[in-house]
Amino acid sequence: MKVSSLFKRSKNLRSMNEINNEDVAEDFAVRDKKTCTDPYLQHAWVSVCIDILTRNVARAEFEIRRNGTAETDTPLSKLFLFPNKLLSRFDLWKQTCAWWSLDGEAFWWFGENYVCGVPEEIYVLNPRYMQHVVNEGKITKWVYTEEGSGRPLIILPDEVIHFKDWNPWNVYRGVSPLVSLGLEVEQDLLAAKQNTGLLKEGGVPKGLLKTDQVLTEAEAELLARTWDKKYGRGMKNRVAVLGKGTEYQPLTFSPDVLKLYDMKKWNLYTLLAKYGIPPRVANIQDSKSSLSGTDTDSQHRAFWNYTLIPLLKNFEEVLEVQFFKRFNLPETGVFNLETIPELQESEDAQSNRDIAEINAGLKTINDVLRKRGENVKPWGDIWYRASSLIPVVPSNTEI
Numbered sequence: 316m317k318v319s320s321l322f323k324r325s326k327n328l329r330s331m332n333e334i335n336n337e338d339v340a341e342d343f344a345v346r347d348k349k350t351c352t353d354p355y356l357q358h359a360w361v362s363v364c365i366d367i368l369t370r371n372v373a374r375a376e377f378e379i380r381r382n383g384t385a386e387t388d389t390p391l392s393k394l395f396l397f398p399n400k401l402l403s404r405f406d407l408w409k410q411t412c413a414w415w416s417l418d419g420e421a422f423w424w425f426g427e428n429y430v431c432g433v434p435e436e437i438y439v440l441n442p443r444y445m446q447h448v449v450n451e452g453k454i455t456k457w458v459y460t461e462e463g464s465g466r467p468l469i470i471l472p473d474e475v476i477h478f479k480d481w482n483p484w485n486v487y488r489g490v491s492p493l494v495s496l497g498l499e500v501e502q503d504l505l506a507a508k509q510n511t512g513l514l515k516e517g518g519v520p521k522g523l524l525k526t527d528q529v530l531t532e533a534e535a536e537l538l539a540r541t542w543d544k545k546y547g548r549g550m551k552n553r554v555a556v557l558g559k560g561t562e563y564q565p566l567t568f569s570p571d572v573l574k575l576y577d578m579k580k581w582n583l584y585t586l587l588a589k590y591g592i593p594p595r596v597a598n599i600q601d602s603k604s605s606l607s608g609t610d611t612d613s614q615h616r617a618f619w620n621y622t623l624i625p626l627l628k629n630f631e632e633v634l635e636v637q638f639f640k641r642f643n644l645p646e647t648g649v650f651n652l653e654t655i656p657e658l659q660e661s662e663d664a665q666s667n668r669d670i671a672e673i674n675a676g677l678k679t680i681n682d683v684l685r686k687r688g689e690n691v692k693p694w695g696d697i698w699y700r701a702s703s704l705i706p707v708v709p710s711n712t713e714i
Contacts, residue, residue, distance in 0.1 A: 351500050354493055355417055358500050360583055361493065364590040365416045367597060371623055372412040373405045375650040391433065391646055398437035399426070410439040411478060411630070416590065418442045420479040420489025424459075429474055433642050440475075447487050454487055476637045478630065492589055499582040506579055591622030615657045624652070676700075 354361040378385045379392040386392045398407045414421035420442050425434035446458040457470040479489030493500065526538075587597060593614035594600070627650045634648050652658055660668070672678045681695030 351497075351504050354500050357504060360503075360586050361500065363597060364586060364592055365413055367592055368416050368590060368623075368626075369409045369412045371618075372626065373409040374655065375408075375623075375627055375652055376654065377404065377408065377648060378651050379646050379648055381646045385651075386646065390435075391644070394433075394435065394437065395648070402438070407437065407439065408630075412626070414439070414442055415478055415480065415489075415626075417491065417493075418489065419482065419491045419494075420477065422457075422478075423476040424470060425474050433644070442489070449487065473641075476633065478633050496586060496589055499585055503579055503582050591618070593618055612657075619652075619655060619657050627652075673698075 351357050355365060356362075377395055379389065379395060380386065395407070396404050398404070411421045411423070422440040422442055422445055424438045424440050426436040426438055428436070440459060441462060444460045444462060446460075447454050448456045448458060454472050456472070457475060459468040459470055460466070461468055480492070482488055482490035484490065583599075584594075587594060587599075595611045595614040596618045631649055638644075639647055659665075669678065669683045673680060673683065676698055679696050679698050681691040684691050684695060
């Protein structure tokens with residue numbers, strides 16, 4: 316071979332990355348039409364995860380506070396309590412969290428009647444119908460296509476609050492948390508379809524009747540019908556009598572089918588990890604995990620501490636910048652977590668803590684009673700030293 320021909324061929328050389336990508340494409344061929352077009356509709360665990368997040372986020376009361384005091388009867392507090400005539404406080408945060416968890420962004424709109432100043436209404440819009448228009452690096456307007464009518468609606472940036480997760484590919488929009496789990500979701504749907512096909516029309520028998528006798532086709536069919544009639548579906552715990560030289564051999568799932576179950580389990584835990592949901596919160600009991608109530612309580616508490624509270628804090632900061640600071644309001648908005656049982660100590664643990672602090676002189680009995688909302692004692696403001704404690708008097712050398 317000539318040297319010149321080698322150099323000519325070198326022009327067609329491809330990088331290892333291109334070759335590897337081609338190999339992967341051959342092993343995991345991607346169909347032109349994706350199997351999963353709507354994860355929330357088609358994938359059960361995506362729906363379960365989002366439902367768990369939304370209903371728990373909405374449990375936290377959003378309060379308007381001024382100088383640390385919650386306001387309950389002001390126009391601003393009523394706005395977040397009744398965002399519009401058809402939307403409740405619970406639904407406001409549930410829908411916001413749902414769009415955030417599904418598409419990585421959510422939009423609040425102040426309504427068609429909004430002119431300026433603090434809004435009187437809040438509507439949650441579908442991010443999939445929002446299109447941004449950019450001019451000189453800034454969003455100048457949003458174009459919202461109304462669902463049903465298809466009418467385009469021009470919305471100015473000052474008329475919306477945009478909750479969005481960090482997006483490395485588009486600084487103007489959020490990104491779905493499922494963007495990195497597309498393959499796992501697709502695998503689950505394909506595995507589910509294969510299992511459904513196996514159940515419906517796979518034609519795989521549950522067992523084989525083996526005999527050392529030579530049977531005609533009619534005899535074999537008669538034997539199968541007789542066996543199915545006597546020992547088929549709904550005929551459990553019956554004694555089977557086999558003919559001479561006849562043996563029954565049950566069939567099990569093939570290793571390939573069993574691998575599908577292992578893959579689906581792996582994908583499930585990947586999905587739970589992505590959304591920050593511990594297994595017990597999703598009512599999943601791993602055979603290796605503890606059955607104790609302490610383990611369940613700790614997972615529910617971790618769900619709030621490491622998933623929901625950071626998410627709620629994110630929502631608070633977005634509103635602080637895009638709502639309270641924008642309108643130069645002295646109030647602020649915070650989620651009150653004092654009523655969330657998962658974040659509260661048990662009564663026994665709280666009692667033990669109170670007793671220890673009373674004995675140590677950090678609290679009086681009346682301090683504890685006031686905190687519990689109970690009637691105080693006439694003598695409860697005086698601290699009584701435990702008889703086991705001895706006062707320490709400093710010596711002259713220490714003075």
